[in-house]
Amino acid sequence: MHSADITIDNITKIEGTAGLKVTIENDQVKDLKFIIKDYRRFYIEAVKGKPIMAAPSFLSRICGTCSVAHLFASIEAIEKSQGIEVTEQTKLLRRLAYDGLMIRDHALHLYFFVLPDVLGIDSILDIPDDTDNFGHVLLHDSFDIKKLGSDITDVIIGAAIHAPIPTIGGFLKNPDPSKFPELIARLENIRPQVIRGIKTFFDYPSELIRNSDYLALRNNQRYDFIEGEIVNTSGKRVPEAEFHNFLKSVVIPYSQAEGYVFSDSHEDYLVGSLARLNLNLDQLHPRTKAGAVDFLSVFPSNNVYHNNVAQAIEILQCVEDAIDILKTIQISDEKLVRKSLQSGIGVGVVEAPRGVLYHKAKVNGQGVITDYDVIVPTAQNQINIENDLKKYFEENLGKDKKQLQLEAEKIIRAYDPCMSCATNFLKIDWISS
Amino acid sequence: MNQTVTTITPKKLNIGWFSFTCSEDSTILLTELLNTHFDEWKNLVDFKHFKALKTNNSLENIDVAFIEGAISSDSQADEVKKIRDNTKYVVAIGACACTGMPSSSRNNFGSKEIDEQVAWYLSHFDYSNKVRRLDEVIKVDEKVEGCPMNKDRFIEVLGKYLKEF
Numbered sequence: 151m152h153s154a155d156i157t158i159d160n161i162t163k164i165e166g167t168a169g170l171k172v173t174i175e176n177d178q179v180k181d182l183k184f185i186i187k188d189y190r191r192f193y194i195e196a197v198k199g200k201p202i203m204a205a206p207s208f209l210s211r212i213c214g215t216c217s218v219a220h221l222f223a224s225i226e227a228i229e230k231s232q233g234i235e236v237t238e239q240t241k242l243l244r245r246l247a248y249d250g251l252m253i254r255d256h257a258l259h260l261y262f263f264v265l266p267d268v269l270g271i272d273s274i275l276d277i278p279d280d281t282d283n284f285g286h287v288l289l290h291d292s293f294d295i296k297k298l299g300s301d302i303t304d305v306i307i308g309a310a311i312h313a314p315i316p317t318i319g320g321f322l323k324n325p326d327p328s329k330f331p332e333l334i335a336r337l338e339n340i341r342p343q344v345i346r347g348i349k350t351f352f353d354y355p356s357e358l359i360r361n362s363d364y365l366a367l368r369n370n371q372r373y374d375f376i377e378g379e380i381v382n383t384s385g386k387r388v389p390e391a392e393f394h395n396f397l398k399s400v401v402i403p404y405s406q407a408e409g410y411v412f413s414d415s416h417e418d419y420l421v422g423s424l425a426r427l428n429l430n431l432d433q434l435h436p437r438t439k440a441g442a443v444d445f446l447s448v449f450p451s452n453n454v455y456h457n458n459v460a461q462a463i464e465i466l467q468c469v470e471d472a473i474d475i476l477k478t479i480q481i482s483d484e485k486l487v488r489k490s491l492q493s494g495i496g497v498g499v500v501e502a503p504r505g506v507l508y509h510k511a512k513v514n515g516q517g518v519i520t521d522y523d524v525i526v527p528t529a530q531n532q533i534n535i536e537n538d539l540k541k542y543f544e545e546n547l548g549k550d551k552k553q554l555q556l557e558a559e560k561i562i563r564a565y566d567p568c569m570s571c572a573t574n575f576l577k578i579d580w581i582s583s
Numbered sequence: 584m585n586q587t588v589t590t591i592t593p594k595k596l597n598i599g600w601f602s603f604t605c606s607e608d609s610t611i612l613l614t615e616l617l618n619t620h621f622d623e624w625k626n627l628v629d630f631k632h633f634k635a636l637k638t639n640n641s642l643e644n645i646d647v648a649f650i651e652g653a654i655s656s657d658s659q660a661d662e663v664k665k666i667r668d669n670t671k672y673v674v675a676i677g678a679c680a681c682t683g684m685p686s687s688s689r690n691n692f693g694s695k696e697i698d699e700q701v702a703w704y705l706s707h708f709d710y711s712n713k714v715r716r717l718d719e720v721i722k723v724d725e726k727v728e729g730c731p732m733n734k735d736r737f738i739e740v741l742g743k744y745l746k747e748f
Contacts, residue, residue, distance in 0.1 A: 162638040165607060189604045189655035190704055195696040196688035211685050214608030214731065258614055262636060273637035275630055279622075293618040300615055310615065311608045311731050406708060559638075570606050 152177055156551055161559055163263040163273075165215055166569025170558055172543055179543045184536045184562070186407040186528075188569040194522050202228045202491075202517045203318060209509070210312050212524070213571045215258065217312050218251040218303065219502035220524075220571075222376065223509040226498030228318050231513045233494065234487050239479070240320045241377075246475045247306040247316070248375050248500075249468035254299030254310055255503040256423070256461040259566045260351060261292030264458055267560050268354045288350060291343040295465065298336050302472060305329045319486035330476045337473045344469060345441055348462040352445045356455040358561055360541050362534055363417055364425035364450075367501045373426075373433040373467055375501040381429055382412075382419065390499040393508050394525065400533065407572035409532040410525070418533040421505025422566065423460035424451065434463070435470040442466055454538055455564050461503075491517035502527050504566050528572040531565055596748045599632035599645040601666060603652030603659050604686045604714065605679040608731035610635050610651060616734060627745055642669045647744045651676040651732075653686040654715045656708075667721040674740055678730035680717040685730075687714035 156172040166188045173181040193212055197205050206224035210217040222244060229236065266273050269285045277285040300310040306325050307313035315322050369378035380388040380396070388396045398413040411418055419425075427434075428450035439446065442463050448456060493515040499508050505527030512521035539558055546554060602610055614635070617624075632640040632648075648670040654660050667673055679686040689696075690713050697705070704710070717723055727737045 160634060162634050162640070163636065165635070167602075189659070189708070189710065191604060191686045192689045192692070192696070192701060193685070195692065195698075195701060196685070198696070208685065211606050211608075211730065214606040214611040217606070217608065254615075258611070262614060272639050273633075275625075275633075275637060279625065289621075293621065296615065297618040300618075311611055403707070406704070 154551060156554060156558075158555055158559065161562055163266065163559075163563055164567055164569070166567075166572070168562070168567065168569050170539070170562070172539075172554075172558075174543070174547060177547055179540055179547075182536060182540050182543065183404050184532065184539060186405045186532065186569050186572050188406055188573045190406055190573045194524055197519050197522050200519050202232070202511070202513055202519060205511065205519050205522075206316075206318070207312070207314075209524075212526075213568060214311060215255055215568065216251065216502045216504065216507075216571065218247060218307070218310075219500055219507050220509070221313060221316060222248065223498040223500045223502075223507050224511070225316060225318055226376075226500070227496040227509040227511040228498075228513065230496030230498065231494040231511050232318070232489055232492055232496070234319055234489055236320055236487055237484055239482065239484055240487075242475055242479050243306055243321060243325065244316065245374075245376060246472055246479075247303050247313070249472040249475075250299045250302030250306065250310070252299070252375065252468045252503055253302070253465050253472075254296050256465050257292050257295040257299065257347075259503075260347065260458060260461055261288060261296075263563055263566075264351070265289070265292070267563065268350060288347065291347060294343060295340060295347070298333075298340055301336075302333060305333065317486065319488055320484060322486075324481050324483060327481050334473055334476050337469050337476070340469060341441060341466070344462070344466045348442055348445050348459065348466065351458040351462045352448075354455065354458065356560065356564075358454045358538055358542055359452045360454070360538055361452055362454075362538075363412070363419040364428045365419050365421050365506055365530070366425040366429045367499065367506060368430055369433070373430050373435065373471070380499065380506060383429070390508075391497045393497065393499055393506075394510070394523065397525065397530070402532065405532065407529045407532060407569070410530045411533060418537055419530070420454075420534045421527045421530050422457055423464050423503075424454065424457040425505060426501060427460040427463060435467055435474075437470045438463065438467045454561065457564050457566065461566070491515060502571075504528055504568055504571070505530060526568075526571040528565075528567045528569065531567065532572065535562060535565055535567065593626075594748065595627060595629040596745055597629050597631045597644050597646045599642065599648040599666065599670060600630065600635070601632065601648060601650045601663075602634070603650065603663070603680070604655040605652035605677060607635075607651065609677040609727075612731040612734060613737075616737075642666065645670040646748055647672045647674060649674045649676050650717055651680055653679040653683045654711075654717065654720050655686070656711050658709055660711070660715070660720045663717065663721050672724045672744065673717075673721060674725040674727060675717040675723045676727050676737070677732045678728060681726045681728045683714055683716035687716070690714055
């Protein structure tokens with residue numbers, strides 16, 4: 151291919167709207183733009199002036215699929231601004247709800263968005279209605295897995311999307327333990343289906359390797375999505391409160407979302423399941439290590455398609471973690487932890503399904519939000535995605551245009567990007583030029 | 584006498600599912616409803632346009648368009664008008680399509696909220712002055728309110744159109 155313009159107006163089978171424009175001249179990639187197209191809703195401005203009790207529920211509306219991540223990050227930020235320390239029971243129930251989120255969200259991405267690439271079809275809607283067909287088996291696995299994740303969140307926090315029960319200081323209502331045995335039995339029974347999924351995405355022969363840096367939360371006690379320090383591949387450790395100093399935001403004039411690089415090296419980096427597994431492999435649950443033993447040898451990995459495998463392994467990790475919590479937790483009738491309102495600043499950092507998510511709340515003495523910041527995973531991955539695509543196109547210019555388009559979409563899909571999230575910004579280093 | 588056996592394929596309801604400015608929570612809820620309804624709906628419904636699930640999408644012969652999200656720009660308005668022109672019925676899905684909120688929060692912004700960064704995005708891309716709910720742009724036949732949509736009401740509306748077609 152000597153010269154060509156390749157445009158994908160709407161990348162499909164992702165969350166939200168994004169496009170790609172590539173200009174090839176004289177057998178070289180002259181220009182490549184990954185364009186996030188979702189219109190901003192300016193929630194970070196809109197949350198100012200709201201009472202702290204209303205903020206987390208409002209901000210969960212940033213995203214439909216990972217609303218629980220935004221809810222928990224916002225609650226944590228506000229609790230820290232108020233000096234509220236929640237109980238061990240609350241911490242465990244949040245962890246359990248988060249397991250439900252990860253199981254459902256990862257399964258949605260893997261089976262509804264990526265599986266058609268694995269099967270060489272356009273859509274799950276094209277899978278034959280034949281119980282012997284492997285695609286049919288996997289699709290029905292996904293229904294069972296997703297429903298189990300949703301049911302865990304329903305029981306613990308009242309809903310999978312915009313959950314009404316978690317609040318500042320704990321839970322508005324404690325879960326009903328009589329529902330736990332059925333969840334435990336279903337979690338125990340789902341393992342073979344989850345492992346079939348891991349094998350499927352492991353066997354998917356796609357590769358794009360670039361030496362990315364990785365960034366994730368790490369807790370030395372366990373594989374954790376909620377508590378820990380932020381670490382990267384080169385060994386830097388950053389407390390949650392210092393996270394935004396670790397990054398530099400970059401305005402991307404053609405995209406509705408800004409990107410991020412490390413503030414010191416100005417290098418791009420990747421967040422998400424691949425980063426988490428690369429940096430926390432040793433912390434996986436013993437039963438996850440045993441169940442996924444045939445698929446762990448590729449980690450740490452620089453192949454971006456292994457983000458799919460990492461998500462599938464994390465589903466198993468969350469299944470095992472949820473079983474442990476459900477079997478051991480004793481629910482007591484706890485009340486919310488409350489303190490007198492105070493002015494303060496708090497930071498909440500969690501691992502959303504797509505990577506590190508940062509919320510920062512500034513609160514006045516009347517308990518009103520005066521300033522707010524959010525850094526979301528897909529915005530952090532934006533520059534990395536673009537650089538991966540440049541490498542792919544530079545190395546594959548001999549392929550025909552249709553093939554290049556198809557492969558580019560697969561690469562973007564492997565990141566599991568979320569455009570609804572991406573169009574919310576952090577207000578640092580703003581340079582309008 | 585030769586007998587010809589003809590198999591009659593029942594007509595399916597042609598559906599389009601579209602998302603504009605929102606969190607796409609109703610899309611996610613729909614993917615959850617598929618956990619238990621996929622096998623049933625596959626025989627009754629043909630998803631002609633569903634960007635979250637397929638690449639080969641078409642606006643042709645759509646009976647019912649389900650539209651989620653508020654309208655942030657003239658280009659989005661043109662897009663929903665095109666959908667309206669190509670479909671028999673339009674259903675507004677979720678709070679942002681039905682009421683504008685919370686996606687239309689910026690309609691209430693004053694100069695304090697519109698700082699340099701917000702102003703740059705508003706002027707740099709084709710944002711319209713106001714974010715609009717769907718029925719401010721096109722005729723809407725039914726609404727499924729909620730954030731995310733009320734799933735029982737969605738199933739009721741879908742059932743109504745399945746009967747009609």
